[in-house]
Amino acid sequence: MLVAVIGDGFCSSETAQLAEEVGRQLAESGAVVICGGLGGVMEAACRGARGAGGLTIGVLPGRSRQDANPYVDIPIVTGMGEARNVIVVSSAQSVIAVSGGYGTLSEIAHALKLGIPVVGLGSWQLSKDGWDKQVGITVATGAADAVRNALALAKA
């Protein structure tokens, strides 16, 4: 099972704690964590997963494997900037968004377009005339609920 954790490269310590707990519980469930490989939410999720003995993949936007946070086991170096966001979510069987800005929003949108389930923790609310409110995102109440949903909804 491969689950993406997405969110800002810089975040509050509260958000980082949440992301670390998500990473830890994913690893304890035997899931591999994939993320954008940088700081903030990505680093916290990798730290949590690594602490629980899990494997972590970081899909980097830049050209150097040295850009990866210290808890990434396998850095994937794309050199493709924002386009790497597509790879993070396409590679995942489900996605957990922890807060996040516009980059995270692009990942949520790509995932929903590709039919990959997205679970949100304090992340974006989306709406559009003629669509249901909170389109496409499963809102979770905490780290445990997010991980449970991400594993239950994961596509084959």
Place this chain on the structure above:
Amino acid sequence: MLVAVIGDGFCSSETAQLAEEVGRQLAESGAVVICGGLGGVMEAACRGARGAGGLTIGVLPGRSRQDANPYVDIPIVTGMGEARNVIVVSSAQSVIAVSGGYGTLSEIAHALKLGIPVVGLGSWQLSKDGWDKQVGITVATGAADAVRNALALAKA
């Protein structure tokens, strides 16, 4: 001036009329239209621009230039799937979103992340705790208003 028009590959005739009018007015203002090169909003915008003597660029997700709608002058063939959305907006000096689904949402998010102004016509409403409502998108009242805003806000 290079302006992106983004939206669904399939759309209602009302939305198509709006997109065509946007394309026409962009071309009349001397702007080149760039889009995803397929049908729906993309085709309508190109048809409008072409009808007014404008130049149109279509950045295609697939591997064949034959995928372009008949009003694309210059098909750019990426073979990169969803990642081509990044190119559509990065190449533009401003973006007009006409309605649109998840793919359009990903383009809006990439544009905002990259600091490229986005004008919306019946498109997504975004919100997030602690952010202002309708984050980052300038809402337009019609085709003329959208084009006026897109030209006024365009980055160098």
Place this chain on the structure above:
Amino acid sequence: MLVAVIGDGFCSSETAQLAEEVGRQLAESGAVVICGGLGGVMEAACRGARGAGGLTIGVLPGRSRQDANPYVDIPIVTGMGEARNVIVVSSAQSVIAVSGGYGTLSEIAHALKLGIPVVGLGSWQLSKDGWDKQVGITVATGAADAVRNALALAKA
């Protein structure tokens, strides 16, 4: 007709003259020139095409349209680094390689893989055990011969 001219971002004045002549003759034949948008061979080809009233497209590796050489009419901003090489050749109906280093070699290889004809002017010689010598590249004797071949071989 859309023809790619590929080669180094830095080149000798002899190579630049050759590329400029290729660009000029392509434009005189009514072809649009597509290239990587930077200096050297790319700039010379665009200068030649522009001087003959042609249209030029530059597919840039970086994130800024300001990176384009001054003879690019339409800068396509990819932010995808080396991966933009794939787009340069996939978008073309045939490719003319003027000298060139490893980046050019990658474009030649991508073109041949995708079935897009490649004409070489002082460019790479390729061989492999069990393959014919000068695999896949049509060697031209000068600018006029290169343009003639690129137009004759161009795919639909």
Place this chain on the structure above:
Amino acid sequence: MLVAVIGDGFCSSETAQLAEEVGRQLAESGAVVICGGLGGVMEAACRGARGAGGLTIGVLPGRSRQDANPYVDIPIVTGMGEARNVIVVSSAQSVIAVSGGYGTLSEIAHALKLGIPVVGLGSWQLSKDGWDKQVGITVATGAADAVRNALALAKA
């Protein structure tokens, strides 16, 4: 240590045996194998690595993780077609090319452009006027020699 093994998606049984031996010896040396994730050389290298208890990463060109050969542990789904070749080599600390066609040639060229060492086993011979013959590729005499060179030359 992350080493790429590149080569054709379809290959002779001799080439497959060579690739499998390369994969096996890489895993025995503690290296992780990264490849394009499909059949032929890629599958043989993964089978070899997996048989020796190693970890394997497959960077897929298509949109489905189901495209991966059965010996890939971590499928990275790019949906980016040929552009995924850039990611295979950028992510590696060195590259071993086992025979191979135009796609492999594009990977060799991208690697050399990015300064990533390439070791060849019956792969392409490159030359260019004014460059040394067999530019940039270290020719190996067999699987053991290829692995030894790839580990010795690997960049940090």
